Amino acid sequence: MVCDHENEHAMAARRAAENMPGTEEIARVAESFKALSESSRLKILFALRHGEMCVYHIVEAVGGTQSAVSHQLRILKGAGIVKARRDGQNIVYSLADEHVVAVLELACTHQKCKI
Amino acid sequence: MVCDHENEHAMAARRAAENMPGTEEIARVAESFKALSESSRLKILFALRHGEMCVYHIVEAVGGTQSAVSHQLRILKGAGIVKARRDGQNIVYSLADEHVVAVLELACTHQKCKI
DNA sequence: TTAATATATGAACAGTTATTCATATATTGA
DNA sequence: TCAATATATGAATAACTGTTCATATATTAA
Numbered sequence: 709m710v711c712d713h714e715n716e717h718a719m720a721a722r723r724a725a726e727n728m729p730g731t732e733e734i735a736r737v738a739e740s741f742k743a744l745s746e747s748s749r750l751k752i753l754f755a756l757r758h759g760e761m762c763v764y765h766i767v768e769a770v771g772g773t774q775s776a777v778s779h780q781l782r783i784l785k786g787a788g789i790v791k792a793r794r795d796g797q798n799i800v801y802s803l804a805d806e807h808v809v810a811v812l813e814l815a816c817t818h819q820k821c822k823i
Numbered sequence: 824m825v826c827d828h829e830n831e832h833a834m835a836a837r838r839a840a841e842n843m844p845g846t847e848e849i850a851r852v853a854e855s856f857k858a859l860s861e862s863s864r865l866k867i868l869f870a871l872r873h874g875e876m877c878v879y880h881i882v883e884a885v886g887g888t889q890s891a892v893s894h895q896l897r898i899l900k901g902a903g904i905v906k907a908r909r910d911g912q913n914i915v916y917s918l919a920d921e922h923v924v925a926v927l928e929l930a931c932t933h934q935k936c937k938i
Numbered sequence: 939t940t941a942a943t944a945t946a947t948g949a950a951c952a953g954t955t956a957t958t959c960a961t962a963t964a965t966t967g968a
Numbered sequence: 969t970c971a972a973t974a975t976a977t978g979a980a981t982a983a984c985t986g987t988t989c990a991t992a993t994a995t996t997a998a
Binding site: 759769 | 831832838849853861862865870880903915929932933936937
């Protein structure tokens, strides 16, 4: 392979290979993003930016069926994007931490969309 | 539906529904995250943090076949995560902007992994 | 123009995932 | 304990996605 930037690119490639995170770490990060990669789940997260909510109200806010929302909440919780606490008959969901808010806002800025 | 926080949750649900971004905007954001949601693509992005590279060197840095890497670069470019410029026989790829770097770093912080 | 090199892409297959439907579990009030 | 309500979940299906293989396109040097 020959290119004008052979040296710089080869050095960058070597540095990149040396500093590549481990397979498991990369998989964990990928799983985080996968949780954010579906419209149905993003809707839930945009909704929870307005405050914690139980499942019934999440369904009200985002539409769809209770079952589908519940399945998606499970994925979001498993990925550490939302957290849940029981409150009587209800489970109240909220965004896990400020990283989630920050990532959502960055992505929206990147895509020039208001939230 | 009756819960102790009926009023607060109902208000949050109403605000959430009123301020929900449009279907297309949500889809665009989801597409961004989808691009970040596969280990093979994350590896490419972690590599490009060390500097712009042509495809040959990206393959060297992340492993795999040229074809697979090229397919993944297409997805990353389509989602606006990386940009490309031709340089003679080579196409040189780089991260699209600072948002990408910031999102990657946030996700890694969230998952407690070093990059 | 031709050969060589770098990159892109279409088709096919395997693996993954979102939704729906039916049902299960957990909590509360009577 | 029983009925009602809120939420979760297993199975099935349809849609989607990543990789591979073969091949096409684009650029350069001769």
